[in-house]
Amino acid sequence: MNTYSLSRKKRDKQLRRADILSASVHVFAQKGYEKATMQDIARKAQYATGTVYLYFKDKESLYFSLLEEKISKLISTTKEKTAGVKDVREKIKILIYESLAFFGSNQDFFQIFISETSKFRWVIDRKIAPSALMSEHMNYLAGIIREAQREKVIRSNFKAEHIADIFAAILSTVIVGLLKEKPGCFENLKNISGFIFDIFMNGVKA
Amino acid sequence: MNTYSLSRKKRDKQLRRADILSASVHVFAQKGYEKATMQDIARKAQYATGTVYLYFKDKESLYFSLLEEKISKLISTTKEKTAGVKDVREKIKILIYESLAFFGSNQDFFQIFISETSKFRWVIDRKIAPSALMSEHMNYLAGIIREAQREKVIRSNFKAEHIADIFAAILSTVIVGLLKEKPGCFENLKNISGFIFDIFMNGVKA
């Protein structure tokens, strides 16, 4: 056995792992963490139940691997796309657009994502905290808000973290609305992100 | 046994039922629906496990009774308080204030409430839908927004339902923030509701 086939093996292993992971996204999104069974996930990924345990320690670690993968992706995508942008308003617009695009092509994951958002008090007796990445994401948002505050684009009489929370809430709410109405309707991202930016910046007054 | 004691019995029964219900709020809030056990709830209410089943058919119906009770209360309170008010802006301010006050004195329930909010896709294989009351509440909000739109207080280029969703999201977000920082800090409701009204109406721009 040479080094080449060794690394191919590893790659294969990663692929199968990824298979299981993406099957699990669908199952967790559909049923929620508790009601999703390891058999559901195995079946969906076309493996036997036990096989899943060759790739993941247990159900919880599978779940958190999934969270980690997706949230990292969200963070890295939005960071990249906003990286070179000078104008903060533009930055925020891009942030909105990219988040919509991300969740548009990860609709199952979105369900999981918002369910995590509401668990601020249930972190009790969980082995692993999801908080690490979740709060990295929130920190990133708060950073942009802070920047906007420095440049007098956003009012400075409230903490950036709070504004960031509100920003995220509006974004999620709009996405829920889109998913409820036409699940396939993530077209017009330009329009939709314009709408979100407008409401966020100017409020709803006539 | 006369009719008097019959009705007292009924009243007693209601009281014990209410006992169990309010114990369950705490347990469900702490652990979430799935991880909360009937024994937890029974212990908290100082009854034996079986006793709970004398008052509620099963876990799910206990849970939904709780939702029903609390949400009805929220709806009726806010409806009453805004009933005679002419000025829509004032109405919205009162709505915010009363919602804060309600969740301030029902903090455990708030956790349950927002967790329900994020379950829009998991209604699958639930015996009872919580939706009825939840959507009554949202309809009520949408009604007020619609009124504000008619009176040119809120812009009319978006559906009242969507604006209502955003309204609710901002409100919830602020409450989460309050609970995270100082759990006992539901003072200054006037200030806080002013803040929410301001952000909601005027956005975050400088």
Add this chain to the structure above:
DNA sequence: TCAAAATATGAATACATATTCATTAAGTAG
């Protein structure tokens, strides 16, 4: 005080499902 009715009890049952592991199959190298 007493028997009948209403309540409460918590151990026993039923069931679901996460996790393990002895067995089977597939792949690899010599």
Add this chain to the structure above:
DNA sequence: CTACTTAATGAATATGTATTCATATTTTGA
């Protein structure tokens, strides 16, 4: 082809917990 290594299988195990029910306790009305 054969021995060996790695991966996959799914039935068996372990555990947790919702729900039931025979039994015990309390309340009621006479």
